[in-house]
Amino acid sequence: MGNLIGLAWRLLRGGGRRGLLGAGLTAAAVAISTALLLFTVAVNFAFQGRADREAWRNPVAAADGAVAVESVRTDHVRGQRITVVNLTALKPGVPAPPGLTRFPAPGEVWFSPALAELAGSLPAGQLADRFPGRRAGTVEEGTLVHPGELLVVRGQTPDSPELTVRAPGYADRDRGVGPVRISSFAGRHTDEAVGYQILGVVASVLMVVPLLVFGGAAARLTVARRDQRLAALRLVGATPGQVVTMTVAEAVITAFCGALLGLVLYGVCSPLLTGIEVAGGSWFLADLWPGAPAVAGVLVAVPLLVGLSAVAGLRRVVVSPLGVARRETPPAMRFIRVVALLAALATVPVVGGMGAGVGIFALSLGLAFGAVNLAGPWVVGRIGRIVARTARGPARLLAGRRLIDDPRSAWRTVSGVAMIGFIAGFIGLLVPDSGLFGSPDAAVLRVSAPPARLSEVAGQARERLSAAGVPATVRMTGGSEGKLKVVAVTPRAHDAATLDRARTALTGLVPGGVATTAADDQRASNRMLGDIRTGVVAVLAVCFLVAIASAGITAASSVLDRRQTYALLRLAGTPLSVLNAARRSETLIPLTVMGGGTIAAGMFCALPFVYAALNTTGLTVLLTCVVLGFAGVVGAGAASAPLLRSVTADPAPRPD
Amino acid sequence: MNVVLEGIGLVKRFGPAVALGGVGLAVRGGEAVAIMGPSGSGKSTLLHCLAGIMKPDEGEVRLLDRRIDTMGERERSALRRTRFGFVFQFGQLLPELPADENVALPLMLGDVSRADAVRRAREWFAPLGLAGMEERRPGELSGGQAQRVAIARALVTRPAVIFADEPTGALDQATGQETMRLLVEATKHNGASLVVVTHDPEVARWCDRVVEVRDGRVLPDPRGTAPAVATVPAAPAAAGPGGWDRETGAGR
Numbered sequence: 065m066g067n068l069i070g071l072a073w074r075l076l077r078g079g080g081r082r083g084l085l086g087a088g089l090t091a092a093a094v095a096i097s098t099a100l101l102l103f104t105v106a107v108n109f110a111f112q113g114r115a116d117r118e119a120w121r122n123p124v125a126a127a128d129g130a131v132a133v134e135s136v137r138t139d140h141v142r143g144q145r146i147t148v149v150n151l152t153a154l155k156p157g158v159p160a161p162p163g164l165t166r167f168p169a170p171g172e173v174w175f176s177p178a179l180a181e182l183a184g185s186l187p188a189g190q191l192a193d194r195f196p197g198r199r200a201g202t203v204e205e206g207t208l209v210h211p212g213e214l215l216v217v218r219g220q221t222p223d224s225p226e227l228t229v230r231a232p233g234y235a236d237r238d239r240g241v242g243p244v245r246i247s248s249f250a251g252r253h254t255d256e257a258v259g260y261q262i263l264g265v266v267a268s269v270l271m272v273v274p275l276l277v278f279g280g281a282a283a284r285l286t287v288a289r290r291d292q293r294l295a296a297l298r299l300v301g302a303t304p305g306q307v308v309t310m311t312v313a314e315a316v317i318t319a320f321c322g323a324l325l326g327l328v329l330y331g332v333c334s335p336l337l338t339g340i341e342v343a344g345g346s347w348f349l350a351d352l353w354p355g356a357p358a359v360a361g362v363l364v365a366v367p368l369l370v371g372l373s374a375v376a377g378l379r380r381v382v383v384s385p386l387g388v389a390r391r392e393t394p395p396a397m398r399f400i401r402v403v404a405l406l407a408a409l410a411t412v413p414v415v416g417g418m419g420a421g422v423g424i425f426a427l428s429l430g431l432a433f434g435a436v437n438l439a440g441p442w443v444v445g446r447i448g449r450i451v452a453r454t455a456r457g458p459a460r461l462l463a464g465r466r467l468i469d470d471p472r473s474a475w476r477t478v479s480g481v482a483m484i485g486f487i488a489g490f491i492g493l494l495v496p497d498s499g500l501f502g503s504p505d506a507a508v509l510r511v512s513a514p515p516a517r518l519s520e521v522a523g524q525a526r527e528r529l530s531a532a533g534v535p536a537t538v539r540m541t542g543g544s545e546g547k548l549k550v551v552a553v554t555p556r557a558h559d560a561a562t563l564d565r566a567r568t569a570l571t572g573l574v575p576g577g578v579a580t581t582a583a584d585d586q587r588a589s590n591r592m593l594g595d596i597r598t599g600v601v602a603v604l605a606v607c608f609l610v611a612i613a614s615a616g617i618t619a620a621s622s623v624l625d626r627r628q629t630y631a632l633l634r635l636a637g638t639p640l641s642v643l644n645a646a647r648r649s650e651t652l653i654p655l656t657v658m659g660g661g662t663i664a665a666g667m668f669c670a671l672p673f674v675y676a677a678l679n680t681t682g683l684t685v686l687l688t689c690v691v692l693g694f695a696g697v698v699g700a701g702a703a704s705a706p707l708l709r710s711v712t713a714d715p716a717p718r719p720d
Numbered sequence: 721m722n723v724v725l726e727g728i729g730l731v732k733r734f735g736p737a738v739a740l741g742g743v744g745l746a747v748r749g750g751e752a753v754a755i756m757g758p759s760g761s762g763k764s765t766l767l768h769c770l771a772g773i774m775k776p777d778e779g780e781v782r783l784l785d786r787r788i789d790t791m792g793e794r795e796r797s798a799l800r801r802t803r804f805g806f807v808f809q810f811g812q813l814l815p816e817l818p819a820d821e822n823v824a825l826p827l828m829l830g831d832v833s834r835a836d837a838v839r840r841a842r843e844w845f846a847p848l849g850l851a852g853m854e855e856r857r858p859g860e861l862s863g864g865q866a867q868r869v870a871i872a873r874a875l876v877t878r879p880a881v882i883f884a885d886e887p888t889g890a891l892d893q894a895t896g897q898e899t900m901r902l903l904v905e906a907t908k909h910n911g912a913s914l915v916v917v918t919h920d921p922e923v924a925r926w927c928d929r930v931v932e933v934r935d936g937r938v939l940p941d942p943r944g945t946a947p948a949v950a951t952v953p954a955a956p957a958a959a960g961p962g963g964w965d966r967e968t969g970a971g972r
């Protein structure tokens with residue numbers, strides 16, 4: 065065993081410049097794959113972290129043993145959300161809420177750093193006057209949901225209206241919670257945070273599959289370059305076990321180096337990644353560190369998967385020593401693969417009908433991915449037959465015969481990009497249109513009031529606005545929320561400063577009530593839609609990066625594998641352009657067919673989750689993907705043209 | 721016979737090492753020339769220079785009255801495709817193509833339609849003893865059969881000169897000699913000249929003339945400069961391979 069690993073190590077090192085190039089390519093592929101995998105894992109931890117940090121502001125009523133009363137309001141300034149937390153202790157010695165050094169005393173206000181800065185830079189009449197009281201300290205930045213979050217924690221007396229009156233019209237968390245008697249600051253995840261966590265899981269599922277395909281392709285790359293040598297070892301009598309051990313050792317050593325490199329790469333890139341804004345804010349660096357156990361898991365799992373994939377790639381050599389040394393017509397791919405695909409596709413609506421939970425979603429996606437991957441080589445082989453039969457020129461003929469000869473490797477080249485077709489088709493149907501909610505009114509501030517006090521509240525509003533010097537019309541209208549009536553305030557000037565002065569003047573008009581515009585109320589849901597679109601772009605970008613890189617690596621390795629044949633063809637006068645054209649057809653023809661097929665399959669699988677028809681956003685996503693996919697694969701193939709030129713320039717090609 | 725291909729004063733250096741130190745070689749039409757010599761003496765380098773694969777550092781190479789060593793890569797590549805044929809030790813067949821398409825490939829590269837190219841390629845199979853192997857892939861052929869397919873591929877474009885670098889090196893003695901005989905006969909029958917590098921004196925016997933290379937120089941031919949078999953009639957260029965039967969020997 066130790067001996068064999070030693071031999072594998074020597075083979076790896078002694079592979080010469082080309083051997084090292086191959087190992088380097090594998091390591092690089094594994095590194096990129098690992099870095100992205102770490103990112104994918106980290107995203108979930110990051111959303112989890114945000115949800116945990118936000119939970120204390122979503123209080124849970126204590127059955128008994130309440131120690132404090134908490135209420136949460138949402139106010140707005142300059143188009144940003146301010147979270148206002150009101151607290152009062154019911155007994156002495158209540159522990160401090162997260163981010164504060166002690167429990168706030170009545171009359172104290174604690175600002176988050178960003179809010180403190182904003183309150184200092186805007187005139188008091190626009191922001192600071194809303195939160196009168198003694199500035200007792202700053203909420204620690206690291207405990208906020210995201211850097212730069214606007215948060216104010218106010219200490220109140222137990223009889224303060226903010227903590228005694230249940231404000232009218234507060235149906236959802238978007239506008240406020242409480243007052244609630246709490247026994248601790250544990251709280252629970254907000255619906256919004258849970259929504260983002262689900263989106264994170266979906267994005268991860270979508271990204272993990274291409275990443276694994278990529279890692280597998282990288283592993284096959286090592287094997288493909290080695291199988292000649294290993295077949296020779298088999299011929300001189302190495303046992304299958306020895307051959308497998310050596311290859312796996314080699315692949316795992318390479319993959320482990322690649323995985324470490326990927327960790328470094330991720331570490332270097334994560335400061336840049338923190339700048340990505342989701343849910344209204346960027347990230348703390350710590351958010352993007354998935355923690356030692358998860359990192360260790362990835363570092364173990366990636367080489368393990370690469371090793372397994374290497375074993376699978378070696379099966380042919382191990383079964384028959386002549387399998388690789390002598391190239392025969394491979395047995396035709398069985399039609400059962402397509403039956404499996406159709407069966408899997410048929411179950412998707414059934415599975416989707418069971419509900420829209422994350423598990424179901426991931427399960428149906430996994431099923432469909434697996435089935436497409438299974439049927440891919442069969443379809444590629446079929447396409448090859450058609451291309452070879454109808455080819456007129458040499459390039460087409462070469463391409464067609466190659467597709468028949470090794471449909472699996474041809475499929476590997478395009479599978480990544482074809483899988484994106486699946487994702488694009490899937491997302492294309494699901495992505496919300498940008499104009500879903502229209503553009504809400506941002507000029508009218510509304511505050512709900514009990515019907516009995518309506519005119520009284522309206523009169524107070526007029527007084528407060530004129531005292532603050534904000535000319536405005538005040539109307540009383542029927543609210544949409546049950547029997548509530550609404551006081552609507554329309555400032556004459558429509559600039560942000562005037563609006564914020566009006567908001568400040570109206571603060572506390574109705575106990576527990578906050579004056580908001582329709583735009584304010586929809587900000588969170590609009591932002592989530594925007595984030596979904598950002599997420600779609602990010603997921604697709606990552607997938608494309610991976611798929612195109614893997615197409616490039618596969619193309620390069622296939623040039624290396626066939627360098628002798630290519631070199632001899634070139635010596636005999638075959639123009640490089642013919643060889644390149646053949647290589648291009650070899651990828652583009654299956655890509656066209658499979659890409660179209662996977663887009664259709666993706667759309668089909670999305671059907672159970674769709675509530676609207678294909679919209680312009682979805683269509684744009686789809687078309688962009690198609691263009692990028694083709695351009696990317698052509699580019700990845702063209703990138704290995706210089707490699708082809710250099711390996712065929714050697715006038716005396718040797719078998720190795 | 722007139723000189724078809726001529727190398728004059730060829731010098732080729734790889735860094736400080738001199739692979740060819742001023743070699744001259746003239747190949748007449750229809751003539752088979754064997755290049756022999758110890759390993760590392762410069763045989764392959766000489767062949768590569770003559771075939772326009774490498775540019776010599778000094779000297780010139782002429783095909784009929786054209787200088788080919790000064791041509792650009794594109795032009796030399798076209799020349800190799802149309803005027804020369806190549807047979808290497810092994811590995812020149814595309815593993816995924818059936819035998820007939822391997823032979824037809826050079827024709828298709830020259831814009832012959834696929835059906836025509838395959839038809840013309842198949843005409844070579846019976847004379848070379850390959851009847852029935854048209855649809856087999858290289859992995860399903862023996863080494864000798866694969867070399868015969870390679871010979872058919874080299875000849876199918878009716879080139880002026882066939883270059884072979886140890887074409888029998890990977891075969892056993894008997895198969896090697898049989899393959900060599902077919903190579904020489906088929907080449908002559910088509911009026912092409914043959915330049916073949918070999919280690920095997922038995923193989924060299926099939927050629928008209930032997931050129932000995934030592935340390936990058938040509939030794940004087942002990943058999944004299946006159947070809948041993950000078951009277952082989954070249955078949956008319958238009959004749960197909962059908963008029964030639966390998967059993968009775970190259971239509972002599």
Ligand SMILES: Nc1ncnc2c1ncn2[C@@H]1O[C@H](COP(=O)(O)OP(=O)(O)OP(=O)(O)O)[C@@H](O)[C@H]1O
Binds near residue numbers: 716762763764
């Ligand atoms: N690409 C190269 N780079 C450096 N040196 C080379 C190169 N090709 C050939 N040589 C050197 O040139 C000399 C002649 O090489 P060549 O391949 O022509 O020998 P050969 O006679 O064909 O040998 P063999 O019978 O072993 O094939 C040798 O010393 C060889 O080392």
Ligand SMILES: [Mg+2]
Binds near residue numbers: 763764765
């Ligand atoms: Mg040689």
